[in-house]
Amino acid sequence: MHTGQPLGSGRTADVYAIDKSWVLRRYRDGTDATPELAVMAYLAASGFPVPRIGPPADPSMPVCDLVLQRLAGPTMAEALTAGTLGGPEAAETLARLLRELHTIPPRLSNDPYDRIIHLDLHPENVMLTPHGPVVIDWCNASEGPPELDRAMSCLILAQATLAPSLPAASAVRGLLVELAGRLDEDGGIPAEALARARALRAAGPCRTAEELTALDEAVELVAAVGRTAADHPRR
Ligand SMILES: Nc1ncnc2c1ncn2[C@@H]1O[C@H](COP(=O)(O)OP(=O)(O)O)[C@@H](O)[C@H]1O
Numbered sequence: 058m059h060t061g062q063p064l065g066s067g068r069t070a071d072v073y074a075i076d077k078s079w080v081l082r083r084y085r086d087g088t089d090a091t092p093e094l095a096v097m098a099y100l101a102a103s104g105f106p107v108p109r110i111g112p113p114a115d116p117s118m119p120v121c122d123l124v125l126q127r128l129a130g131p132t133m134a135e136a137l138t139a140g141t142l143g144g145p146e147a148a149e150t151l152a153r154l155l156r157e158l159h160t161i162p163p164r165l166s167n168d169p170y171d172r173i174i175h176l177d178l179h180p181e182n183v184m185l186t187p188h189g190p191v192v193i194d195w196c197n198a199s200e201g202p203p204e205l206d207r208a209m210s211c212l213i214l215a216q217a218t219l220a221p222s223l224p225a226a227s228a229v230r231g232l233l234v235e236l237a238g239r240l241d242e243d244g245g246i247p248a249e250a251l252a253r254a255r256a257l258r259a260a261g262p263c264r265t266a267e268e269l270t271a272l273d274e275a276v277e278l279v280a281a282v283g284r285t286a287a288d289h290p291r292r
């Protein structure tokens with residue numbers, strides 16, 4: 058399919074403008090995007106902020122392509138870096154999005170405790186549009202216990218704080234502390250959920266011995282921050 062101006066790129070996908078309303082999101086490795094369409098359609102119908110699904114403009118469109126609503130605004134990560142958004146406000150938004158997502162009943166699971174879980178909900182996957190934050194990048198979405206999603210968001214932030222190349226590591230650590238404090242009110246991060254999140258991260262691609270050591274440090278950081286949050290609950 059014809060692609061227009063590039064709008065953004067993440068670890069797995071490239072996003073191009075189609076016109077002023079729609080974008081084309083394409084997995085670089087050809088991953089089938091069909092499963093996340095069903096999740097996004099269900100969430101949109103449930104009132105959760107996700108990009109609207111567009112028309113399949115081209116019937117020969119490969120399965121790795123999605124046509125989605127074109128969103129205006131920076132990602133939360135960009136806004137934090139630019140200083141237009143503060144850590145406490147970002148933490149509040151992340152905690153609220155996780156909480157709201159986890160109020161929606163599962164689409165497939167027969168376990169009533171299960172919820173739709175994003176499993177990659179962090180500042181790069183939230184776009185701050187004039188109509189409010191919208192959660193993008195549903196490729197890891199699944200159904201399971203909400204505390205696993207909370208653990209995963211914190212673990213991803215903790216890994217970012219330990220990345221040697223990250224200039225704003227202390228700001229990200231501040232965000233992690235703020236987020237853990239707020240998540241405590243929703244049930245926090247039980248050790249079992251953190252262990253499951255670790256296993257999922259460890260099963261990801263390109264895990265060198267150094268990366269696995271750093272992952273364990275990140276797990277310890279989340280556990281420590283979670284304990285601190287439990288010791289000093291927010292009012
Ligand atoms: N619906 C959209 N409208 C406008 N830009 C988008 C949209 N979805 C994603 N983007 C841009 O593309 C980038 C990568 O998108 P994302 O879905 O997170 O890909 P990845 O899976 O590679 O992380 C985002 O950071 C954002 O800048």
Ligand SMILES: [Mg+2]
Nearest residue numbers: 067181182194
């Ligand atoms: Mg992304």
